[in-house]
Amino acid sequence: MTMTDNDSSHAVWQISGGPASRAYAEVFLRHGVALIGPGDAGPWNPERDDDEFEGSFVRRFASEVNAGDVFLLRTGLATIAAIGLVAGDYLYVNAFDDVNGWDLQHARRVCWFRLPAEHAFGSAVFGANPPRCSRVWIEEVVDFAERFLKSPPTHWQTAPLPDLPAEQPPLDQIPGALEGIVAQAADLVPLLQDVQTFGEHPSEDELIAHFVVPFLRALGWPPERIAVQWRRIDVAVFRALPRTP
Incomplete structure (x- = not known):
């Protein structure tokens, strides 16, 4: 070539x-x-x-x-x-x-x-x-x-370009069920960005463990219907068991 x-x-x-x-x-x-x-x-x-x-x-x-x-x-x-x-x-x-x-x-x-x-x-x-x-x-x-x-x-x-999707407006008030998770994230993020403390950026799996799974649990998802790295999907949730696509 x-x-x-x-x-x-x-x-x-x-x-x-x-x-x-x-x-x-x-x-x-x-x-x-x-x-x-x-x-x-x-x-x-x-x-x-x-x-x-x-x-x-x-x-x-x-x-x-x-x-x-x-x-x-x-x-x-x-x-x-x-x-x-x-x-x-x-x-x-x-x-x-x-x-x-x-x-x-x-x-x-x-x-x-x-x-x-x-x-x-x-x-x-x-x-x-x-x-x-x-x-x-x-x-x-x-x-x-x-x-x-x-x-x-x-x-x-x-041709004219299509409109960009509208960004979701920020919540005026954090739902009560999520207040603890939001506070935990606010405390953890500065630590994860501290290179002297952690030495390197956290892995994607670590972020899922610290942020995504607790967030889903706070929303009411039970552990058995939350899967991590299921069929190469980072995080999957299921309406019911058994777990099916």
């Missing part, structure tokens, strides 16, 4: 639509966005370190992707479901704090065109283990994107 020159008129990026078990590509298309995580660390800015976002993906997504660049919505190792044009600057959107269990608050507005059928490239053009988002330099892919943008229909490239 050959590389294209750096003077392509559009920078082309691939972005993951999530794993098959918890995909979120439909959210991208419905709301006119491209999303990436982890988002719970808060908005990105140039003063923040890559370690706060588990690597450089968020920084590159926020600072290197430009309006007019092309996003390919990847749904497999070498398949895409849509092609889009970036339509705005980096945003941090709290409404996407739980997308099928993912915290994806880092956002870019995108004019998407859903392909009639998924397009499969002939080889692993995005790599053997594609990252969540990356610049694509492979000539086959860049040429596909450029030809697609020049082919009718093209009205989607300037």
Whole structure:
């Protein structure tokens, strides 16, 4: 495979639509966005370190992707479901704090065109283990994107963007059943952020144990209907036993 020159008129990026078990590509298309995580660390800015976002993906997504660049919505190792044009600057959107269990608050507005059928490239053009988002330099892919943008229909490239989902308003008053959990979280969060005390950020499993499970218990879920890492799902709850999908 050959590389294209750096003077392509559009920078082309691939972005993951999530794993098959918890995909979120439909959210991208419905709301006119491209999303990436982890988002719970808060908005990105140039003063923040890559370690706060588990690597450089968020920084590159926020600072290197430009309006007019092309996003390919990847749904497999070498398949895409849509092609889009970036339509705005980096945003941090709290409404996407739980997308099928993912915290994806880092956002870019995108004019998407859903392909009639998924397009499969002939080889692993995005790599053997594609990252969540990356610049694509492979000539086959860049040429596909450029030809697609020049082919009718093209009205989607300037179509109005759909509205972003409304953020849930904050509660005026904490429900009584949750007051203890809220106080516990308020005490624990500063400790977890204290690098001198803990040495490193807590794992996802630790956060589930300290925050999610106690929260569900406070809401009234019994232990037997709360599962952790059930069929590769971080936390699952069941209306009744036996536990079934």
